[in-house]
Amino acid sequence: MMLDYIKSDIGYQSTFEYNNTDSVNADIHEQRIQITNQTQRSRSLDLYGGRILKRDFEQGFYVNHFVKDLGICLKECQNMGLALPGLALAQQLYLFLKAHGEGNLSTQALIVALERLNNVSLDEQAGSTK
Secondary structure, eight states: OHHHHHHHHHHHHHHHTTTTTTTTTHHHHHHHHHHHHHOOOOHHHHHHHHHHHHTSSSSSSSSHHHHHHHHHHHHHHHTOOOOHHHHHHHHHHHHHHHTOOOSSSSSGGGHHHHHHHOOHHHHHGGGOOO
16 A cells, blocks of 8 residues: 555655646646546545645655655565665655655655755645645
8 A cells, every 4th residue: 555655645746746847738627637547546646746846745654754654665565575766766855855854744744855956846836826
């Protein structure tokens, strides 16, 4: 279940990042609707996508707790001889948020880490429809 969440969360937020580059001028609100309509209806996409666009990082599972849980998962994977690079990447991105003092935000704040790494902001494009 956690891996499904991480996969959809990173994929969804990466889509927003890609569509916010200068070369792609997609309306991110329309993009969210298209992603949701073209895929199997997903409560996570509806819920977290809306929160991301509203910049609502207060409600949800905290980054601090998620980093701890990801660490436990990675340690157990290591003990079992499993390599899950996506899980390790997720932990690094959430640690990035924690290092910037944002551990008390909810996990959908992952978009903030992706924005910083790519020097873009969804807030600018989404600002007109808050």
